[in-house]
Amino acid sequence: MIRSITQQKPEEELDQLLEGLGRIFIIGCGTCVTLTQTGGGPEIAKMKEKLSQKGKMITGDVVVPVACDNLTRDALDEYGGRIDQADVLLIMTCAFGVQTIARQIKKMVVPALDTLFIGKETSLGEFNEICTQCGTCILGETGGICPVTSCHKGLVNGPCGGTNNGKCEIDKDKECAWTLIYNRLNELNRLDAMRKLQKPRNHQGELSPGKWRLKLETRNP
Amino acid sequence: MVSAFKNALTSGKFVVTSEVAPPKGTNLDKMAHHIELLKDKVDAMNVTDHQSSVMRFPSLGGALLVKEMGGEPILQMTCRDRNRMALEADLLFASQRGINNVLCLTGDAVMFGDHKEAKGVFDLDSSQLVAAIRRLEKGEDLGGNKLDGNVSFCAGAIVTPEANPLEPQLIKFEKKIEAGAEFIQTQAVYDLDNFKGFMDYARQFPVKILAGIILLTSAPMARFMNKNVAGVNVPQELIDEMASAPKGRALSKGIEIAGRMIKRVREEKMCDGVHIMAIGKEEVVPEIMAAAGLD
Ligand code: SF4
Numbered sequence: 355m356i357r358s359i360t361q362q363k364p365e366e367e368l369d370q371l372l373e374g375l376g377r378i379f380i381i382g383c384g385t386c387v388t389l390t391q392t393g394g395g396p397e398i399a400k401m402k403e404k405l406s407q408k409g410k411m412i413t414g415d416v417v418v419p420v421a422c423d424n425l426t427r428d429a430l431d432e433y434g435g436r437i438d439q440a441d442v443l444l445i446m447t448c449a450f451g452v453q454t455i456a457r458q459i460k461k462m463v464v465p466a467l468d469t470l471f472i473g474k475e476t477s478l479g480e481f482n483e484i485c486t487q488c489g490t491c492i493l494g495e496t497g498g499i500c501p502v503t504s505c506h507k508g509l510v511n512g513p514c515g516g517t518n519n520g521k522c523e524i525d526k527d528k529e530c531a532w533t534l535i536y537n538r539l540n541e542l543n544r545l546d547a548m549r550k551l552q553k554p555r556n557h558q559g560e561l562s563p564g565k566w567r568l569k570l571e572t573r574n575p
Numbered sequence: 576m577v578s579a580f581k582n583a584l585t586s587g588k589f590v591v592t593s594e595v596a597p598p599k600g601t602n603l604d605k606m607a608h609h610i611e612l613l614k615d616k617v618d619a620m621n622v623t624d625h626q627s628s629v630m631r632f633p634s635l636g637g638a639l640l641v642k643e644m645g646g647e648p649i650l651q652m653t654c655r656d657r658n659r660m661a662l663e664a665d666l667l668f669a670s671q672r673g674i675n676n677v678l679c680l681t682g683d684a685v686m687f688g689d690h691k692e693a694k695g696v697f698d699l700d701s702s703q704l705v706a707a708i709r710r711l712e713k714g715e716d717l718g719g720n721k722l723d724g725n726v727s728f729c730a731g732a733i734v735t736p737e738a739n740p741l742e743p744q745l746i747k748f749e750k751k752i753e754a755g756a757e758f759i760q761t762q763a764v765y766d767l768d769n770f771k772g773f774m775d776y777a778r779q780f781p782v783k784i785l786a787g788i789i790l791l792t793s794a795p796m797a798r799f800m801n802k803n804v805a806g807v808n809v810p811q812e813l814i815d816e817m818a819s820a821p822k823g824r825a826l827s828k829g830i831e832i833a834g835r836m837i838k839r840v841r842e843e844k845m846c847d848g849v850h851i852m853a854i855g856k857e858e859v860v861p862e863i864m865a866a867a868g869l870d
């Protein structure tokens with residue numbers, strides 16, 4: 355399952371964002387941020403404690419099941435009074451959740467987290483970014499590994515000169531995408547795919563911001 | 576017009592290139608001094624492009640200075656800071672000003688440099704930049720539009736003969752040649768027996784190869800490169816040799832080693848020439864060449 359991967363904003367930045375806002379309602383989410391331990395029950399408890407120490411009043415808090423779902427509005431309804439009392443909503447969900455809530459409730463929102471990427475839990479407790487939804491998918495030529503995302507530079511014709519022992523030049527904890535692709539294609543006996551000189555990518559496959567509508571005739575009755 | 580560097584490459588002589596680095600700022604005195612020292616000694620001078628992602632005076636401006644001073648520039652262009660439109664435009668300008676040699680590089684990641692929050696572009700990669708040059712020469716830009724006026728370049732790229740793993744690097748190398756690279760300057764090589772092995776493979780391709788020689792300035796510098804520079808491998812004997820130099824004589828030792836290596840590359844006809852990189856010590860390049868018996 356794909357997950358929204360987040361990390362807590364630096365304390366200093368959060369202090370700045372909350373400056374002059376004394377009463378705070380905190381919202382977490384039971385899905386991705388619970389998994390990544392950035393916005394579930396325990397993290398909210400810690401945040402409450404920290405903010406109380408700084409003299410903030412917490413008017414209430416809740417962990418909604420799926421913050422990015424439109425049903426979040428109903429989940430928040432029963433907290434109406436406490437939300438009304440707050441100067442600001444401090445939202446410990448990914449940015450999808452923040453935007454969903456901001457659209458539903460007339461209050462200033464402050465994200466407590468930075469949303470890093472949409473990723474996949476590739477092994478226990480490890481999340482990797484594997485697709486950046488570029489709009490012009492080239493997985494068919496790379497053995498199913500995405501260089502647009504997994505190569506730091508998004509190169510489509512093979513490795514740069516910085517690749518070192520199969521790792522990326524920017525971080526020896528990150529694999530060089532082109533070593534992975536080479537190994538995969540080699541295994542499949544399809545190195546010819548890597549030998550093909552790829553032309554420059556189309557960066558305008560879907561003009562940002564993306565928008566897509568279901569065609570009426572294909573909609574299920 | 577065929578560039579003087581291209582003529583040198585095709586003449587069959589042992590070609591020597593070196594490099595000069597534009598300054599951080601507008602004071603070109605030091606760079607001009609290096610150009611003055613080198614312009615009549617080497618066949619061409621690479622002008623580096625925001626090397627290691629550090630913002631500097633542009634390589635295009637530096638290449639113009641080389642040209643104005645009567646030298647032969649090789650314009651280094653990375654794909655890190657410009658999209659295809661900006662790269663094409665700079666190529667048109669370069670050509671119009673008589674800068675006809677280009678070394679195409681992907682470019683280091685932004686995070687290594689001094690503008691760590693900047694956006695890395697990488698709209699093209701090095702092989703696509705070579706292909707773009709060949710397309711401009713056919714009178715057409717990457718959008719498929721006709722150009723008014725001709726351009727002509729001697730285009731090159733790089734290879735890391737000691738990359739690990741090597742095979743993906745070699746596939747990229749072959750693609751650069753397929754895209755139209757006429758010359759290749761290699762990453763620094765120190766183990767010449769290994770390099771000979773690489774050349775046994777590389778010789779089959781229609782491309783001129785200049786072996787990269789980076790001047791060693793001290794034993795710690797050699798160890799630093801081994802640890803931090805991808806695909807650079809200074810053998811222990813050379814590190815020991817550097818360490819054995821008397822105090823204050825490490826640089827002369829480095830010059831001696833570089834000279835000796837170049838001499839061997841030339842005598843054994845390993846490849847078509849050398850590219851000497853004396854990072855920060857450009858003024859000793861003539862000494863290296865003398866030590867190699869090249870003056
Ligand atoms: S090429 Fe990569 S980023 Fe683009 S859609 Fe395919 S997997 Fe996603």
Ligand code: SF4
Nearest residue numbers: 505514522523530531
């Ligand atoms: S080291 Fe590999 S993954 Fe990293 S930028 Fe270079 S080619 Fe891409």
